Amino acid sequence: MSVAPFTEAELQAYVDDRLDAARRAELEAWLAERPEEAERVAAYRRLGDELRELYAPLLVEPVPPSLAAFGPARARWRRVAAVAGWVAVGAALGGLAGWELRETRPEAAATPEVGAAMARRAAVAHATYSPEVRHPVEVGADQEAHLVAWLSKRLGAPLRTPKLEAVGYSLVGGRLLPGDNGPVAHFMYQCNRGTRVTLYVRTEMAGNRETAFRYAREGNVGVFYWVDRKLGYALSSADISKEDLLKVANAVYQQLNP
């Protein structure tokens, strides 16, 4: 049997129509006498045609917008989405002036039921303890370090008491409360006119990484609540306006997320 005068690479090049005319003619003459090789080459060419045909629709179908949004387009798209989210929050708050849009602010939605349940419990706790004159808290602000260490230990999470003097409130103290899912820390603040706000902090918010502020109203108690990492926060008051309560909530958030 004679040695074929063509390499396999040349045969592949012939399939792809990349041989020069002279070499192509030689190869075709050679193939004419070898039906088996000719059939193999023809099969390769048919498969190539079928392959191009199979995937051709992808060249003409519209590109999904999500794919066309990359690089600066994607960054722009994300900013727009973030601002849209904040516009929604702003609208929910009722056209508040001076509200600062912070991109680092949480966006993802928490499970609404968990948040709403927390807001209800926080409102009840506020209604229960804030009218107390003689025993509003278990541990007073004069033992703040002990209070924070104690509640941090019970909740199994490092807690901090935000400093709210800048918005007119100072710490009265705190207490431990039973929650849906374990111990809850409850901090009370008071302004110089005697108006009280309470901060309810619960753990076990895993899965609800971060949320924007939400507002709920239970009876005469207004509550702003949000989730940050594993902790859920609810700030309640019965005596101040929603706008003023939001200022305090914003201060709390910024203190806890410097």
Next chain:
Amino acid sequence: MNEAQRLVDLIPRLRRYARALAGDRASADDLVQDTLERAWAKLHLYRRGTDLRAWLFTVMHNVHVNKVRAARSTDPLDDEMPELAQRAAQSDALVVRDLDRAIARLPAEQRAVLLLVTLEEMSYEQVARTLGIPIGTVMSRLSRAREKLRSMMTGQAAAAKLKVVK
């Protein structure tokens, strides 16, 4: 035309190649998205005036290899498949009639070469540059890919190859 616009213009080709490379539509579009993000981040490494398409396909190739590696794919990546390994392909020939599935069954490295040559109609030199392999490897992978595909689609035993004359 700036690079961003040229990238956008190449998206349909990227999608076509990704679809054939990755198999299903969702992972193909994931691949395209990751490729575009990476290409955009690395655009300063692209040298103006050179072949943007080849550069982009190189980026996609690298992204794909990393994804496959991360997913611990069972793709046979060995280029030098022993002849016995073809028995599986032959016995599957009755099942694998569908070209799409047959392509998915090709070893990943052979598949990439076949698709760049057939779909993108890149020159063998461009394929070698895009995949970062010698041109001789391009030719041997192309040959194996076609023969494997043919045997899967026809159920025929691999035909005797031409002897190589150097």
